[in-house]
Amino acid sequence: MPPAGGPNALEVDIRAKTFRGADGEDVRAIEAIAFSVAPASFATLIGPSGCGKTTTLRIILGLDREFSGSLKLPDSGGRVAAVFQEPRLLPWRTVDDNVRLVLSDEEADGDLDDLFEILGLAEMRSRYPAELSLGLARRVALARAFAIRPSLMVLDEPFVSLDEQTATRLRALLTNVWSARPTTAVMVTHNLREAVELSDRIIFLTERPARVRGVYEIDKPRAERDSRWREATLTSIAKRYSGIL
Template sequence: MSNPSKPVRPAGAPSALEVLVRDKRFRGADGVLVHAIDEIAFDVPAGSFTTLIGPSGCGKTTTLRIILGLDDDFAGHIRLPEKEGRTAVVFQEPRLLPWRTAEDNVRLALPDAMESENLDDLFAIVGLSEMRNRYPSELSLGLARRVALARAFAIKPSLLLLDEPFVSLDEMTATRLRQLLVTVWSARRTTALMVTHNLREAVQLSDRIVFLTERPARIRGVEVIDRDRSARDADWRERTVRDLDRRYSGVL
């Protein structure tokens, strides 16, 4: 029976990422059985940016691995936005091949059908037009992270997963890269899910924030951020962070 409260998606339109993980367990390095996830269920609406936030070890990265299909030993199901769509991942480290230029590192991710893709606009958006022929050893960590972002967006993914992409950066560099991510994502809109410990980062970037409990993880709450990103100035962000920290104590 259809749900009359749920809008009907037109044929051919992109769908949401749907995540349901129940009772995920694994054995740690010491052989002890770890109960990582009790039950988490959430959607990432098509073309939106959702952030998963929670304490260390609560199962955020485990959830990303399950979505990527790297871990299928769980109860539940994952429904990707497009069955045949491409998924891009931005890791905590840029993971660039040192013997290849910035552009070569980006092009390595392209499928055969896109190998001659013109990347001029993409490199311009990420501010790397003058760095295309530089090697990773010639780039700062901030610039290397830009290359990693360009590599992810170059394949025109239907799903973008980000695993703490700005960790270990100083706050000034991280703030610039967050704004860069918004710029690139707005220009090449895709369904995005990011994992972070940083509530300020989540408030700056997200349409929705999914809060997780400590391990074994459950959904603590979901907050919709409906303010236009251009209006999310520093004062508004700090007020919102304080409000969320009051309601989700211990998240900061």
């Protein structure tokens, strides 16, 4: 199985992205979004609803190639994993089978015990999606993404609609599994507290057509990001970017 992560930074330079609106008129979604994500680091995109965050992720994933600009992945031949808002599990397959679906034939019988253990799924492997809460189903989606040891992971609001207690638990689990299997990661969220807890770099976008409003760097080790530090960081961000909270 290939090692996790890629040797290079993710380099995103979207100079323009336009799509056809429902009224037939062209809509300029992105004006200029350029940023980089260092190897094995975690970046988060935050901006107003409809500003182009998910469009940016689709471009990174190669699902939308109709844009002006350039994109350089951490590893040109590496694997890319995606975690969406919906877990997208096959209901007729067990948890274990859903995770292994993404593996090649050579990897299909590989040892995933550590991954299931970190995510608290060791006792759930024989269950089916209908037996899982939304929080557990999202853990399975995370396990499936990390199972392939990707060079890049893209997450689109993976904890949205969860109660705060469940979301907090999942963020801690994500941190644990990402620390054990580090990879370059880009996440979209509307939750600034979530971004502060998880990220090495937060990229703030403007309203549509989106531009980069600013970048906030975080060098504090995750294990030291206690509640006092988080509140102080949120205050600092609010002063730098008015209206962000």
